[in-house]
Structures are given as C-alpha cells and as structure tokens.
Amino acid sequence: MTITAEQPRRTLARPTPAGSAAAVVVLALLGAAIWAFVSLRLNVATFVDGAANAVDFAARTVPLDFPPLGELLALCGQTLAIVVCATLLASLISAPVAVLAARNTSLGGTSRLGARVIIVVARAIPDVVLAIVFFRMFGFGGLTGVLAMGLHSIGMIGKLYADAIEQIDEGPRTAIRAAGGTRLQQLVGGVLPQVMPSFVATSLHRLDINLRVSVVLGFVGVGGLGQAISDALRTLDYQRGMALASVVFLLCVLVEVVSGAIRRGLLGVREERRSPLRRRVQVPAPREEGVVSGKTGSNRLSPSRPISPPWTPARVRRSGYWLLTALVVAASIWGADISFDQFQRAITDFGPTLALFWPPETGGVLAELLAELLVTIQIALAATLIGAVLALPVGALAANNVAPNPAVAKFFRGVVLAVRGVPELVLAIVFVVITGLGGVAGALALGVGSVGLLGKLVADSLEEVDRGKEQALRAAGATRLQVFFAATVPQAAPAFVGHVLYQLDTNLRSATLLGLVGAGGIGYYLLNASRVLEFGVVTTVLVLTFAVVMLVELLAIWLRRVVR
Structure with a gap:
C-alpha cells in the first residue's frame, strides 16, 4: 500500500478590505473621468468643426516673426537666469x-x-x-x-x-x-x-x-x-x-x-x-614603522601616501x-x-x-466660482484619461525591453522629450484658437501635455521590471505580445496606478492656470480678480483650489499605500 502525502491546495489570495476599497475608488475615478470627457463634449465633431480654425491659425502664424537677435538673447538669458x-x-x-x-x-x-x-x-x-x-x-x-x-x-x-x-x-x-x-x-x-x-x-x-x-x-x-x-x-x-x-x-x-x-x-x-x-574607499590600517604589509615586506605604508582618488x-x-x-x-x-x-x-x-488678501471675499460671484471649479475638476479628469490612453502605448514603445528594436525605443523617447518641451499653456493657446474658449481646449492641452511626463514614467517603470519572468516566458515559446501582457504589465501595474494619480494631481494644478488664456476653469476668475484688485476673491479662489488639491493629494497617498 502506497501512502502519499496530501498535496496542499493552491488558492487565490482573498482580497483585503483595503484592496477592495481601493479597487472601488479606482473604478470610481475612471467613471468620473469618462463622465468629464462626455460632459466637456470631447468628440469627433469638435475636431471636425475646429479643422477650419486650425488651418486659419496655421496660416496666421507663418512666417514666424522672431525679434532681433540681441533682444531674443536678452529674453532667453533673463528667463534662464530666473529659472x-x-x-x-x-x-x-x-x-x-x-x-x-x-x-x-x-x-x-x-x-x-x-x-x-x-x-x-x-x-x-x-x-x-x-x-x-x-x-x-x-x-x-x-x-x-x-x-x-x-x-x-x-x-x-x-x-x-x-x-x-x-x-x-x-x-x-x-x-x-x-x-x-x-x-x-x-x-x-x-x-x-x-x-x-x-x-x-x-x-x-x-x-x-x-x-x-x-x-x-x-x-x-x-x-x-x-x-x-x-x-x-x-x-x-x-x-x-x-x-x-x-x-x-x-x-x-x-x-x-x-x-x-x-x-x-x-x-x-x-x-x-x-x-x-557611495563607494567606500579602502584605506590601509596604520602600522608601526618597520611592519610590512603582505608576505614580502615590500609594500611598506608611507605616511605621505595619498588616500584621495587620482585625477583621472x-x-x-x-x-x-x-x-x-x-x-x-x-x-x-x-x-x-x-x-x-x-x-x-x-x-x-x-x-x-x-x-x-484677507478676509476672503466672493465678490458676488460665488456660484460662478463653484461652477468653474467643477469645470476645472472636469478638465483635470478628462485630461488624465486622454493622457493615460495616449501615454501607455507611447511609453511602452519607448521602453527598451518592450520596443521591437532599439531604434523604435529611441524614436519614441524622442517623441516623449519633444512633447515635454512644449509648455501646456502654449498648447492651451493653440487649442483655444482651434476649438474656441472653454474646457475643451484645456482638456486637450493637458491631455497632450500629459504624454510627456506620463509616457516617460511608464517607460521607466516597464524597464525596471524583473527581466527573469520575461525570459522564462520567452524560453517557453511565448510571443512578444504574450510576454508583455503576462509578465511585464502585471509587474508594472502598481506603478502605473501611482503614475496616473500623480498625473491627475499635476493636471488639477495646471487646470487652475489654463483659465489665464481662456481654456476654461477657475483660472480666468483668478487672473481677472487680480487685475481689478479684488484680492479677497483671489484668496477665495486659492482656498477652493487648495481644498480640492488636498483632497486629491490625500486620496493619492492612500491609494499608493494600498496599491503596491
């Protein structure tokens, strides 16, 4: 009679209450982003209607009119000095x-x-x-x-x-x-x-x-x-x-x-x-005169022997x-x-x-301030959704372990670098001219701008995964696509969540400022209040924005702690 040991059952880990709550919150944020996308009327018709404006704007920008070289260098020097x-x-x-x-x-x-x-x-x-x-x-x-x-x-x-x-x-x-x-x-x-x-x-x-x-x-x-x-x-x-x-x-x-x-x-x-x-310099221990180092006694420690690194x-x-x-x-x-x-x-x-700036004042426009604050939140949510959809494939192709070859990875790294080089406010100005005043221009500007930062973070996270799991699947005959979805993405998924939350936090701050150029949100009231010297209204806008930013900050901290 053969006695065999009972094999332990392999069961899936039960989700913790915190993990379940985090999943619900993430799904809620995704739903809110989709709602914001729809509410702002970001659709194909918007781009079709703005096509003529885009052509007209392009015609009005060329040829580019650069200031004289001396003036241009002075502006560049002043900007770089301040920065x-x-x-x-x-x-x-x-x-x-x-x-x-x-x-x-x-x-x-x-x-x-x-x-x-x-x-x-x-x-x-x-x-x-x-x-x-x-x-x-x-x-x-x-x-x-x-x-x-x-x-x-x-x-x-x-x-x-x-x-x-x-x-x-x-x-x-x-x-x-x-x-x-x-x-x-x-x-x-x-x-x-x-x-x-x-x-x-x-x-x-x-x-x-x-x-x-x-x-x-x-x-x-x-x-x-x-x-x-x-x-x-x-x-x-x-x-x-x-x-x-x-x-x-x-x-x-x-x-x-x-x-x-x-x-x-x-x-x-x-x-x-x-x-x-962080390298440690190994310094020989001091010895008495006449005591040799090693077996031959030829490596006598000189008191004047330098211990600083050589001038290579x-x-x-x-x-x-x-x-x-x-x-x-x-x-x-x-x-x-x-x-x-x-x-x-x-x-x-x-x-x-x-x-x-004290005390805070509403200037009789509290309802408008709250409405524009909601538009600011919608812009940030929609922009994060657009940025995530665009940045995930771009970031994946910019990662050396995912791209088909190094040339593709370098190309998409260049795309990420180029997008990061364009200030969001400049993108907002362009989209305001193309799509008109409002939140659509702000969401598109921040969405495109998000590709620069989020794409870089995604690429870095994919390159930092454990390569052993990828190699194991390749050795078993898995295709490149199977390796990506079965080994690479699951390891980088927690980092993705953190990066998207960070981008949402960044977009919320940026959305507050795009109103300066008419791209929707509460920024217009901020700039207008400062121009007409209603500084109490500036404080009210600051308090409202600060409350929303802090709420998102605390939510992001909690989610990053749970989703690991």
Missing part, C-alpha cells in the same frame, strides 16, 4: 526641510509633521497665486518670479529629497554615531554622500519644469520670454507669439539634454547601478561640470536682476500687502 535662481532657492530651502521631514533624520514627531505640512502646502498653492502676491510686494522684475517658482518648487523638491533620505543605507551614519559623531557630522558624513546623486537629479529635473512654468508666470508680470509671449498674444500677433513659443520649446529640449549630460558628468558612470559617491579624466570632467555649474549660478544671480533694495521695501509693505 536657475528659483531652482537654486528651492533646493537650498528644501534640504533642511527634507532632513526634518524624513523619518530617520527628523528631530521628532512634531518637527516631521511641521516639515511635511510645509511641503504639502507649497505644492498645493499655485505658483501663479504666489506670483500675484509677490508682484504686489516687489512689482515687475525677476525677483517676483524667483520667489514664486522657488517657494512652489519646495513642494516637489522637498518631498523627493525626504524620500531619498529615508532610503539611505543606515550603516555609515550608525558608524559615525557610534564613534561619537554629532548629528551634524552624521548628516554631512553619513547621509549627504549617499543622497547627493538623487539631490542633483531632482534639482535638474525641477529646473526643466520651472522653465515651462516661467511661460505661465509671464502672464502675471514676470519678465522674460513668458511676458513677451503674453504681450504678443494679447495683441493677436500670432507670428511673434508662436515664434517665441518655438524658442521656449527649443530651450526646454536643450535644457533637458544639457541637464542630462551635467547629471551624468557630476555623478559619473555608475558601476553595478551604484553611485561613485572622469574626475577632471566631473570637476569641470561642478565649476561650470558654479559659473552658471553666479551668472544667473546677476542676470535675474535681483535688487536687494526691493527686499527692504517689501519688509515695510509685507503686513499691508497681506492685509489686502
């Missing part, structure tokens, strides 16, 4: 805020909560609102743009800095603490060398974002290319406006390429995906990039035309200026 100074300001402030916000370096629960509140509030307040406030304090000039973009950027940079600090290897920091090192020594010697690569990459990425944001701030008085575009479009000079917009596009692509080169130059070529800043071509190149970065920062501070006399005047006007 660099704003990013530098945000990076310097974000570093200590991130240290307090990170779980492993905070001084306690109170300091961590306070730092996290600063990060969330900075992200939730639109930079245009900050620009309106600072414009009242400092007037025209680069200082308004530097402060508005810089303080708003703390929301993104501070969060990513804090995430990088929480992911460090605690070994070096623990060793310094065990040797009696102070908290500052632990941060400088045990934390900073590990997070520096992430800090540099984050700041350079934000630099690229701020360059596109500068176009938006040009509509509220910040100088540079953005203000020149605003002036041209206000007079319906589309030839000059689109010429300047094309310059912004080229600058965005150039900054993206140059920042990538600088990032690689500063951080060096990583070996086994580790930063050279790679190190010289990295040092050159650091020097170039320092020169760019110095030139930007000079080129942004920041006057410290303005700070002195602003200190005396600070209290009276803030008093203008």
Whole structure:
C-alpha cells in the first residue's frame, strides 16, 4: 500500500478590505473621468468643426516673426537666469526641510509633521497665486518670479529629497554615531554622500519644469520670454507669439539634454547601478614603522601616501561640470536682476500687502466660482484619461525591453522629450484658437501635455521590471505580445496606478492656470480678480483650489499605500 502525502491546495489570495476599497475608488475615478470627457463634449465633431480654425491659425502664424537677435538673447538669458535662481532657492530651502521631514533624520514627531505640512502646502498653492502676491510686494522684475517658482518648487523638491533620505543605507551614519559623531557630522558624513546623486537629479529635473512654468508666470508680470509671449498674444500677433513659443520649446529640449549630460558628468558612470559617491574607499590600517604589509615586506605604508582618488579624466570632467555649474549660478544671480533694495521695501509693505488678501471675499460671484471649479475638476479628469490612453502605448514603445528594436525605443523617447518641451499653456493657446474658449481646449492641452511626463514614467517603470519572468516566458515559446501582457504589465501595474494619480494631481494644478488664456476653469476668475484688485476673491479662489488639491493629494497617498 502506497501512502502519499496530501498535496496542499493552491488558492487565490482573498482580497483585503483595503484592496477592495481601493479597487472601488479606482473604478470610481475612471467613471468620473469618462463622465468629464462626455460632459466637456470631447468628440469627433469638435475636431471636425475646429479643422477650419486650425488651418486659419496655421496660416496666421507663418512666417514666424522672431525679434532681433540681441533682444531674443536678452529674453532667453533673463528667463534662464530666473529659472536657475528659483531652482537654486528651492533646493537650498528644501534640504533642511527634507532632513526634518524624513523619518530617520527628523528631530521628532512634531518637527516631521511641521516639515511635511510645509511641503504639502507649497505644492498645493499655485505658483501663479504666489506670483500675484509677490508682484504686489516687489512689482515687475525677476525677483517676483524667483520667489514664486522657488517657494512652489519646495513642494516637489522637498518631498523627493525626504524620500531619498529615508532610503539611505543606515550603516555609515550608525558608524559615525557610534564613534561619537554629532548629528551634524552624521548628516554631512553619513547621509549627504549617499543622497547627493538623487539631490542633483531632482534639482535638474525641477529646473526643466520651472522653465515651462516661467511661460505661465509671464502672464502675471514676470519678465522674460513668458511676458513677451503674453504681450504678443494679447495683441493677436500670432507670428511673434508662436515664434517665441518655438524658442521656449527649443530651450526646454536643450535644457533637458544639457541637464542630462551635467547629471551624468557630476555623478559619473555608475558601476553595478551604484553611485561613485557611495563607494567606500579602502584605506590601509596604520602600522608601526618597520611592519610590512603582505608576505614580502615590500609594500611598506608611507605616511605621505595619498588616500584621495587620482585625477583621472572622469574626475577632471566631473570637476569641470561642478565649476561650470558654479559659473552658471553666479551668472544667473546677476542676470535675474535681483535688487536687494526691493527686499527692504517689501519688509515695510509685507503686513499691508497681506492685509489686502484677507478676509476672503466672493465678490458676488460665488456660484460662478463653484461652477468653474467643477469645470476645472472636469478638465483635470478628462485630461488624465486622454493622457493615460495616449501615454501607455507611447511609453511602452519607448521602453527598451518592450520596443521591437532599439531604434523604435529611441524614436519614441524622442517623441516623449519633444512633447515635454512644449509648455501646456502654449498648447492651451493653440487649442483655444482651434476649438474656441472653454474646457475643451484645456482638456486637450493637458491631455497632450500629459504624454510627456506620463509616457516617460511608464517607460521607466516597464524597464525596471524583473527581466527573469520575461525570459522564462520567452524560453517557453511565448510571443512578444504574450510576454508583455503576462509578465511585464502585471509587474508594472502598481506603478502605473501611482503614475496616473500623480498625473491627475499635476493636471488639477495646471487646470487652475489654463483659465489665464481662456481654456476654461477657475483660472480666468483668478487672473481677472487680480487685475481689478479684488484680492479677497483671489484668496477665495486659492482656498477652493487648495481644498480640492488636498483632497486629491490625500486620496493619492492612500491609494499608493494600498496599491503596491
């Protein structure tokens, strides 16, 4: 009689209550996005009706009318100077805020909560609102743009800095603490060398974002290319406006390429995906004179033996990039035309200026504000749906492990880069001319613009999956399509959910601003209230927008925690 052990049954894991709730919320968001898409009347008829307008607009933009070379270079220099100074300001402030916000370096629960509140509030307040406030304090000039973009950027940079600090290897920091090192020594010697690569990459990425944001701030008085575009479009000079917009596009692509080169130059070529800043230098232990190392006694340790890395071509190149970065920062501070006399005047006007914005007022248009807030939410939802539908195939073809060949992957990476180079406000202007005023133009502008960021995130997530599962299916004879849907997509699906939620959060903030050019939403009332000096209405718009953004932020945090 043969006795066999009972084989354990394999059953599917039961869904948890949190997982079921998350699935319901995701489906509800999808349904809301479809409802918004239908409510805004985004259909084929819209494009058919706008075809004639598109042809007419194209005819009115050519030939492009570029300003004289000297004027153009001055505008480009001023814009880049403001953007660099704003990013530098945000990076310097974000570093200590991130240290307090990170779980492993905070001084306690109170300091961590306070730092996290600063990060969330900075992200939730639109930079245009900050620009309106600072414009009242400092007037025209680069200082308004530097402060508005810089303080708003703390929301993104501070969060990513804090995430990088929480992911460090605690070994070096623990060793310094065990040797009696102070908290500052632990941060400088045990934390900073590990997070520096992430800090540099984050700041350079934000630099690229701020360059596109500068176009938006040009509509509220910040100088540079953005203000020149605003002036041209206000007079319906589309030839000059689109010429300047094309310059912004080229600058965005150039900054993206140059920042990538600088990032690689500063951080060096990583070996086994580790930063050279995290490699440990093995230093021989000191020996008494006459004690030899090894068997032969020929490797006597010299007291003057250098322990710093040699000056290899790679190190010289990295040092050159650091020097170039320092020169760019110095030139930007000079080129942004920041006057410290303005700070002195602003200190005396600070209290009276803030008093203008309090208490909140409705101006008799509360019903209109709530209606336009709903349109803003619809624009963000519809744009996220459009962006997801377009970005998923584009991002998949941009991933090296999914694309049929490297040439296809490089081509679609170029498409993603090109789309990212076009500011959403410029897209909104184009779609307003083609489809008319309203939410349709805003949804289309943000939907197309979402392909740039969301497509990149999708491609990166697909490339980061475990390749072993893909190889196993290929070895079993699976086709490329079967490997993609059975091995690649299931691994990257949780990341997809997080990316789409992040894009929804981004689109909601951007939708608030597109009303500046008539692309629907509450932004029109924001700009109009600031122009007629009804600053209480500006505060009301800010409060309404802040509440919606915070709701989406909390929902996204919960979903990202559950969907892993």
